[in-house]
Amino acid sequence: QTQKERVNRITMEADLLQKQVSATLSYQEILEIPSPNRSWFTSEGDKIAVRFNQGDLITESTRSFVRQWNRNQNGFSDSKTRFEHTKVHFYAPHKSKDLVAIVRIKDETPNQETFFIEIWDSEHLISVIPTKGKHGHIYNDDHFGEMCWSEDGLYIAYTAEPNRPKSFSFWSSEKDSEPQLRGKQHDLVEDWGESYVNKTSPALFLLHVSTKTITQINDKFPLDVSLGQLSWSNFGRKLLIVAWEHEARKHGVKYCNNRKSSVYHYDADSERVEKLSEGFKVARTPKFSPDDRFAVFLGSNELNTHDTCFSLHKYVFESKKVSTLVEIVSVPSSRDSFPGIYSPGLISNPFASSSLLLIESFWASQRTILLVDTNEEKSIPQRLEGLGSSITSYSLSDANLHGKFVVFYSSPNEPVAIAVGQIDVKDRKNVSWDRLWNPNVEVNETWKRISKMSTGIVRLGDYPQSFEYVYLIPEETKDKIPVILFAHGGPHSNAATTYSPSFAFWASMGYAVVSVNYRGSLGFGKKLVDDLPGKCGTQDIKDCLDSLDDFLNKNAQLNRNQIHYNGGSHGGFIGGHLIGTTDRFCSVVLRNPVTNVASLYFTTDIPEWSIVESGAKEQHEVQLMFDVSPMAHIKNVKTPTFFVLGDSDRRVPISQGLSMYYALKELGVKTATKMYPKSGHAITAAELDADVNVNTILWYHQHSTATK
Numbered sequence: 001q002t003q004k005e006r007v008n009r010i011t012m013e014a015d016l017l018q019k020q021v022s023a024t025l026s027y028q029e030i031l032e033i034p035s036p037n038r039s040w041f042t043s044e045g046d047k048i049a050v051r052f053n054q055g056d057l058i059t060e061s062t063r064s065f066v067r068q069w070n071r072n073q074n075g076f077s078d079s080k081t082r083f084e085h086t087k088v089h090f091y092a093p094h095k096s097k098d099l100v101a102i103v104r105i106k107d108e109t110p111n112q113e114t115f116f117i118e119i120w121d122s123e124h125l126i127s128v129i130p131t132k133g134k135h136g137h138i139y140n141d142d143h144f145g146e147m148c149w150s151e152d153g154l155y156i157a158y159t160a161e162p163n164r165p166k167s168f169s170f171w172s173s174e175k176d177s178e179p180q181l182r183g184k185q186h187d188l189v190e191d192w193g194e195s196y197v198n199k200t201s202p203a204l205f206l207l208h209v210s211t212k213t214i215t216q217i218n219d220k221f222p223l224d225v226s227l228g229q230l231s232w233s234n235f236g237r238k239l240l241i242v243a244w245e246h247e248a249r250k251h252g253v254k255y256c257n258n259r260k261s262s263v264y265h266y267d268a269d270s271e272r273v274e275k276l277s278e279g280f281k282v283a284r285t286p287k288f289s290p291d292d293r294f295a296v297f298l299g300s301n302e303l304n305t306h307d308t309c310f311s312l313h314k315y316v317f318e319s320k321k322v323s324t325l326v327e328i329v330s331v332p333s334s335r336d337s338f339p340g341i342y343s344p345g346l347i348s349n350p351f352a353s354s355s356l357l358l359i360e361s362f363w364a365s366q367r368t369i370l371l372v373d374t375n376e377e378k379s380i381p382q383r384l385e386g387l388g389s390s391i392t393s394y395s396l397s398d399a400n401l402h403g404k405f406v407v408f409y410s411s412p413n414e415p416v417a418i419a420v421g422q423i424d425v426k427d428r429k430n431v432s433w434d435r436l437w438n439p440n441v442e443v444n445e446t447w448k449r450i451s452k453m454s455t456g457i458v459r460l461g462d463y464p465q466s467f468e469y470v471y472l473i474p475e476e477t478k479d480k481i482p483v484i485l486f487a488h489g490g491p492h493s494n495a496a497t498t499y500s501p502s503f504a505f506w507a508s509m510g511y512a513v514v515s516v517n518y519r520g521s522l523g524f525g526k527k528l529v530d531d532l533p534g535k536c537g538t539q540d541i542k543d544c545l546d547s548l549d550d551f552l553n554k555n556a557q558l559n560r561n562q563i564h565y566n567g568g569s570h571g572g573f574i575g576g577h578l579i580g581t582t583d584r585f586c587s588v589v590l591r592n593p594v595t596n597v598a599s600l601y602f603t604t605d606i607p608e609w610s611i612v613e614s615g616a617k618e619q620h621e622v623q624l625m626f627d628v629s630p631m632a633h634i635k636n637v638k639t640p641t642f643f644v645l646g647d648s649d650r651r652v653p654i655s656q657g658l659s660m661y662y663a664l665k666e667l668g669v670k671t672a673t674k675m676y677p678k679s680g681h682a683i684t685a686a687e688l689d690a691d692v693n694v695n696t697i698l699w700y701h702q703h704s705t706a707t708k
Contacts, residue, residue: 019701023694026508029446030501031055031686033415033439034065039397039406041349044096046071048398048406048436050418051085055686062686064088067437075434076420089115090140092147092156095349095400098122099153103138113137117156119209127212134214135205136161141195143253144202144228148348150237154209155268157230157239159202162216164189192226193252193605194650194681200250202226204241206268220273221264229285231348233292237268240276240286240295252605252651254681255493256306258282263297265317276315279322283313285345289374290354290401293317296325296374298345304612305533307492309340309526312359314374323377325357330527335463338380339363341370342494342522352399353425358384360396362494362523365457365468367393369407369421371428387419387433391457391470393498406436410499412455412472412513415439415447449474450504457497458554460546464527467519469547470497472504473512473555482562482704485548485585486515489569491540491613492529494522502693506566509697512558514551518543534615536570537577537628544574545582561586564700568592568644569652569681570613576630576660579639587703589696591644592652592681595660598625605650634663640670640703644692646679670703 001009034054042049048069056063064085069076085091090103098121106114115138119126131138139145139159147158167184168174191200204217204227221227224246231240244253245260253259263277263286276295277283286297294317298310312326329340342362350357357372363383370381387394392411399405403423410416418437424430441451454473459466474481484506488495495515503513517523518540520532532539552558565588567575572593579588594600601610601619610616614625626632641664643657657673664671674695676688683692 016698016702020694020698023505023509023697026446027505027690027693028057029444030450030505030508031057031690032443033441033447035416035499036397036408036418036437039408039418040093041095041398041400041404041406042093043098045400045402045404048076048420049093050406050437051091055690057687057690060685060687061086066091069436076436078437090138090145090147090158092149094149094153096151097149097153099149101147101149101156103140103147115160117207127209129207129212129214131160131214133163134160135163135203135216137199139199139202139228142344144199144226146228146230146348148230148232150232151234155237156207156209157232158205158207159228159230160205161199162201162203162218190250192250192254194254196252196254197648197650200226201246202228204230204239204266217266217268220266220271229345231287233288234290235292238288238292239266239268240264240288240297241266242284242286251608254651255490256606257284257310258300258303258306258308260303263295263315265295276322277313280313287346287348287350290351294374296346296350296357298341298343300328304608305492305529306490306606306609307342307522308529309342309522312341312357312372325372325374325377325379326381327378329525331464331525335459335466338383339523339525341381347396347398349399350396351401352403352405352423353401356403356423356425356428358396358399358405360394362496364459364523365470365494365496365517366391366523367395367496367498369394369396369405371423373428382428384421384423384431386431387421387435388414391455391497393496395498411497412470412499412503413450413453413507415441415499415504446508449508453507455497458547458550460543460550461519464525465519467517467521467524467528467543467547469514469516469551470495471512471514471551472507473557474507474510476557477510480559480562481510481512481557482559482564482586482700483548483552484511484513484564484566484700485544486513486565487518487540487544487567487571487574488515488521489567489571491518491520491532491536491570492522496523501689505693506697511564511697511700512551512555514547516544516547518547533612536573536613536615537630540570540574541577541581544578562704564588564703566591566696570594572652572657573597573630577633579641580630580633580636583638585639586705587640587642587700589642589644589699590657590660591683591692592646592649592654593630593643593657593660594652595629595656596626596631597629598622599659600652600656601625603653603655631660631663634660635667637664637667637669640699642671642696642699643673644683644696645673645675646681646683647675647677648679649681651681672699 034052039050066083068079092101102118115131117129225243229242263283280299282300302308369384395408397406420434441447568591572590
C-alpha cells in the first residue's frame with residue numbers, strides 16, 4: 001500500500017469505529033423506555049395491571065415486569081408497585097376475583113421443561129401444582145395459548161402438549177415395554193412449523209383448583225385436531241374452543257390465519273361438544289357474550305393467502321343460527337371508507353357493554369379500534385379516535401362491561417403509551433380518554449431527537465388501486481439526509497404507523513425511513529390482497545420504487561445518491577429483486593430473505609406459499625417459480641448485500657440466504673452474512689436484535705456510494 005492508501009484506510013477505520021460507538025450508545029438509549037404489551041382489568045374493573053418488556057443488553061435478556069393502577073374518583077392512579085415477571089411463563093389474573101394463576105418453569109431445557117402452576121390471592125400463595133406426568137409444554141403463544149379462569153374461580157382451562165407413549169429401542173432392557181412401542185423412538189412426529197418445534201398436538205386441560213387435579217379433555221373432540229384459543233362462559237362451566245385440523249401434513253401456523261379450523265362449544269357438566277362454525281373453512285378467537293346467549297367469532301373461507309379480510313359472526317345458542325355482524329369488504333366504498341376487518345383476533349374480554357364489541361384492525365396504514373353493535377347485522381363498525389395525532393396507531397388490550405377499555409398507542413416518532421377509553425353506551429360517538437402512562441421522551445438525547453422528527457402517511461395511486469407509505473425524517477442538518485427504503489414481509493401483512501425500535505434507531509443515526517404498504521398489504525380491501533399473487537416481483541417492486549421516488553421528490557433535504565434498502569422474508573424477496581433489476585441502491589440488508597421460490601417449496605413449513613404467490617397452479621411448475629425469484633437476476637447484482645439469518649428458521653430456511661450469499665461471493669460482489677444462534681424467522685432476542693441493528697447501520701455507513 002502507498003502512504004496515501006494507508007492513511008485513507010486508517011481514517012476509514014477510525015470513522016467506522018466512531019460510528020460503532022455512536023450506534024451502540026444510541027440503541028442502548030432507545031431501550032431505556034420500556035414497552036407495554038398486555039393489560040388486565042381486575043377486581044371488577046377497579047384495578048389495571050400492565051405488563052412491560054424492556055431489553056437489557058447487559059444481561060443479554062428481555063426483562064418483564066408488571067405495574068398496577070388503582071381506580072379513584074379522578075380515574076386511575078399509579079400504585080407505584082412493580083412486580084418482576086422475567087421468569088414467568090404465563091400470567092392469568094381472574095377478571096373479578098383477587099385470584100391469579102402464574103406458570104413458572106423450573107428446568108428450561110427444551111422439551112424437558114418442568115412446569116408449576118401457582119395460585120395466588122391478594123395476600124399469599126395458596127398452592128403450587130406440579131404438572132410433571134400430566135402433560136408437557138404449556139402453550140403461552142398468540143395462536144394456541146390461552147389460560148383462563150371459570151367465573152366461580154374453581155377451574156382453570158389451558159392448552160398443553162399431551163404426553164406421548166414412551167418408546168424404546170429394539171434391544172431395550174425395559175421389561176415392561178410393550179412390543180409395539182419398540183423401535184419407535186426415532187419416528188418423525190410432525191409439529192406446527194416455525195416457532196413450534198416439537199409442538200405437535202395442543203390439547204385441552206382443566207385444573208380443579210381446590211383438589212389440584214388436572215384432567216385432559218381431548219377425547220370429547222374429533223380425532224386429529226389441535227386445540228386452542230379458549231374462552232370460559234360468564235355463567236356455568238362452558239368453554240368455546242378452536243380446533244385446527246391435522247391435514248395430510250401440518251403446515252406452519254405462525255403468521256398464518258388461513259389454516260382450516262372450527263369453533264366448538266364444550267359443556268364441562270354434560271361433557272357435550274357442539275360445532276358452531278358450520279360453513280366456514282376458517283373460524284377463530286370465539287368469545288361468549290356477557291349474558292352467554294350468543295358467541296362471536298371471526299370467519300373466512302380463504303385458504304390461499306396467509307392473511308386476509310375476515311367477517312365477524314354471531315352464533316345464537318337457543319336458535320343455533322349464525323348471522324353476519326360485519327361482512328368481508330372486497331373494495332371499500334370510497335377512498336377513506338371502512339376497508340374490512342384485518343385483525344390479530346378478538347381479545348380475551350372484547351365487550352364494552354352487553355352488546356358493544358371492540359376489535360382491533362388495520363385501516364390502511366394504521367392500527368385502529370372498531371366498535372361493533374352485536375344487535376345489528378351487516379353493519380359498518382364505528383372507528384374510535386380522538387387520542388394522539390392523525391397518524392397514531394392503537395392496539396386494543398382489554399375491556400370491561402362498564403364501557404372502559406385499555407389501549408396502547410404510538411406513532412413512528414412516539415414510543416408506546418397507555419390510555420383508558422370510556423365509551424358512552426347511549427351516545428357511542430362520545431369517547432373520553434384518560435392517559436394512564438406516557439413515557440418520558442426527555443430521558444436521554446436519543447429520545448429527544450426522535451420525538452422531534454417528522455412523520456406521516458402518503459397515499460399513492462388511483463382508488464381503488466391505491467396504496468401508502470409511512471415516513472420518518474430526522475431533523476435537517478447541513479448535509480443532505482441518506483434514505484432507507486423498507487418493505488414489510490408477508491406479503492399480506494402491514495407496516496402500520498406503530499412505533500418501531502428499528503425505524504427509530506435508523507432515524508436517530510441520521511437516516512430517513514420510507515416504509516411501503518404496497519398493493520397486497522392488509523387494510524385496503526380484500527380485492528387488493530388477492531391482486532398480488534402472480535405479480536410478486538413486479539407489482540410490489542413498482543409500488544416500492546414509486547413510493548421512493550415520491551418521497552424523494554417531496555423532500556428536497558434527502559440525498560438521492562445515498563439510498564439503502566432493508567427488508568425481511570418477502571421484504572427480503574423484494575430487496576433481492578431490486579438489486580437484480582436496478583443499481584440505485586448503495587447497499588441492502590436482507591433478513592431471512594426468500595431468494596428462490598422454487599427451492600423454497602421443498603424446504604419451508606408453508607409450501608403452498610410458493611405456489612400461491614408465484615401464480616403457479618401446480619407444484620411441478622418449478623420453472624415459473626424460479627423465474628419470479630431474485631436468483632433469476634443474480635448475474636446483474638452489483639450492490640453490496642448484507643444477509644441476516646436465523647439458524648433455526650423453519651419458514652425461510654437459511655439455505656435461501658446462503659445460496660444467494662455464496663453466488664454473490666463467486667461473482668465478486670461485496671457481501672457478508674451474520675448467522676444468529678437459536679433464532680427463527682423473526683430474530684427477537686433483545687441482544688441479537690440490537691446486534692442486527694448496529695451491524696445494519698455500520699453496513700450502510702461503509703457503503704455510502706452506489707455501485708454503478
